[in-house]
Amino acid sequence: MFVLDDIALIGLIASLSGAAMQMHAQTQAHARQQRAIQEAMQRQRQFQQQAEQAVRGRTEDFTPEAREARQAEQTKQMQDTLLKHVQTYRDEHEAAPTPGGHLSQDYLKARAQSQANQEKSAQALAHLLGQTGAASQLRQQEGFDLDNTGQTVDRIGNNAQGTQQVDNLAIQRVGIPSPWKMLAGQVLQGVGSFGMGRGAGLALNGLTTLMQIASRPSAPQPGWRLKAPNTPHPFNGLTPPANPHTLWSR
Amino acid sequence: MSGGGGDGGAGQMEADRRRRVDQAVGRINDIFGSKDHPAHQGLYDEQQKAVTDLNTREVNRQFEQAERANRFGLARSGLMGGSADVDSQAELSRRTNEGLMKAAGLGQQAAADLRGADERTRQNLISMAQSGLESGQAAQMALAGLDLNAKNAAAQRTSATLDNLFGNLGWAYLARQQQAGQRPWGYY
Numbered sequence: 001m002f003v004l005d006d007i008a009l010i011g012l013i014a015s016l017s018g019a020a021m022q023m024h025a026q027t028q029a030h031a032r033q034q035r036a037i038q039e040a041m042q043r044q045r046q047f048q049q050q051a052e053q054a055v056r057g058r059t060e061d062f063t064p065e066a067r068e069a070r071q072a073e074q075t076k077q078m079q080d081t082l083l084k085h086v087q088t089y090r091d092e093h094e095a096a097p098t099p100g101g102h103l104s105q106d107y108l109k110a111r112a113q114s115q116a117n118q119e120k121s122a123q124a125l126a127h128l129l130g131q132t133g134a135a136s137q138l139r140q141q142e143g144f145d146l147d148n149t150g151q152t153v154d155r156i157g158n159n160a161q162g163t164q165q166v167d168n169l170a171i172q173r174v175g176i177p178s179p180w181k182m183l184a185g186q187v188l189q190g191v192g193s194f195g196m197g198r199g200a201g202l203a204l205n206g207l208t209t210l211m212q213i214a215s216r217p218s219a220p221q222p223g224w225r226l227k228a229p230n231t232p233h234p235f236n237g238l239t240p241p242a243n244p245h246t247l248w249s250r
Numbered sequence: 251m252s253g254g255g256g257d258g259g260a261g262q263m264e265a266d267r268r269r270r271v272d273q274a275v276g277r278i279n280d281i282f283g284s285k286d287h288p289a290h291q292g293l294y295d296e297q298q299k300a301v302t303d304l305n306t307r308e309v310n311r312q313f314e315q316a317e318r319a320n321r322f323g324l325a326r327s328g329l330m331g332g333s334a335d336v337d338s339q340a341e342l343s344r345r346t347n348e349g350l351m352k353a354a355g356l357g358q359q360a361a362a363d364l365r366g367a368d369e370r371t372r373q374n375l376i377s378m379a380q381s382g383l384e385s386g387q388a389a390q391m392a393l394a395g396l397d398l399n400a401k402n403a404a405a406q407r408t409s410a411t412l413d414n415l416f417g418n419l420g421w422a423y424l425a426r427q428q429q430a431g432q433r434p435w436g437y438y
Contacts, residue, residue, distance in 0.1 A: 081354060089306065114340040133358060151376055151380070
């Protein structure tokens with residue numbers, strides 16, 4: 001009786017262990033998948049931050065103060081270049097010859113005044129040309145900078161997309177439970193089922209055997225006596241059928 | 251990137267792709283230089299100087315011609331040393347300065363155009379590099395692009411592009427002065 005229960009119990013334990021092992025493998029796979037998903041999201045967030053940082057840096061270049069400062073600097077630079085060129089030309093070339101003979105003071109004064117006015121006029125013109133040229137060049141440079149930023153964002157986007165694809169594959173892979181653990185669990189469950197089946201069969205046989213043993217006369221216990229089989233009832237005189245459980249009485 | 255190795259080699263392929271892109275972009279940037287330190291700044295400066303000088307020579311030629319015509323016209327009219335002389339000299343000087351500044355501006359614009367062409371070439375190549383252009387091909391195409399831009403820039407150095415600065419200044423101005431001189435009250 002004890003041996004039969006042990007086999008069934010071992011089978012039950014094995015079956016439960018197999019199920020537990022499979023569940024553990026699935027839980028581990030699920031946990032790994034969750035972790036991989038979180039890591040993938042973290043990586044995508046980092047890419048997003050990189051792109052935002054690149055765009056933010058470019059956006060700061062477009063604040064009115066920054067643009068005004070850059071344009072003023074560019075204007076000054078171009079103005080200096082233009083005036084320097086005019087000055088260099090004057091240094092290298094002779095001025096218009098002064099007429100010979102007696103010249104009136106009015107003429108000389110007017111000529112000097114005219115030349116002074118030309119200096120102011122040249123500076124004003126250089127400033128205007130510098131402003132228009134600087135505005136044009138500044139926007140051209142801003143266009144190039146925007147293109148550069150766009151390419152940087154594109155590159156980050158490409159990297160993010162590639163990483164996402166790789167991560168998706170990895171997430172799918174880590175979501176699959178360990179085949180060895182699943183196999184071991186299945187084997188244990190199979191063995192357990194077999195053991196339980198075997199134990200149940202033996203138990204049924206054992207029960208039958210027990211009933212057979214119980215139906216047979218056996219040695220009397222101390223203080224017990226064998227009832228006389230088929231003795232007539234003392235009141236009605238009828239003879240009861242044979243009962244294996246009433247073979248012995250105190 | 252996922253480093254678990256459970257991606258069937260996709261991670262390694264992605265890393266290889268990135269390395270190739272970085273190599274190609276790095277090669278292109280080596281050839282073109284950075285925005286603040288372009289590798290061909292000398293070429294841009296040379297282009298600016300060449301275009302400026304070319305147009306300055308044209309300004310000088312036109313100025314000499316106009317100044318001579320003005321001087322002879324004044325002398326013929328007997329206006330040398332007078333207010334007409336001062337005014338005409340001022341106008342000549344103003345137009346000369348304007349021409350000189352235009353010449354310098356053209357030079358600056360030519361350099362900016364050349365730099366812009368190089369920058370566009372660089373950005374096109376980087377776009378191609380991100381699409382899978384190998385670093386060797388990128389370098390080859392970068393040099394070809396630079397060569398083409400330099401040839402186009404050289405074409406700008408063949409002739410001055412300034413218009414006629416002085417026009418018929420001498421004749422018109424003198425004619426007006428002469429007409430004024432012929433009037434009894436001397437004013438126009």
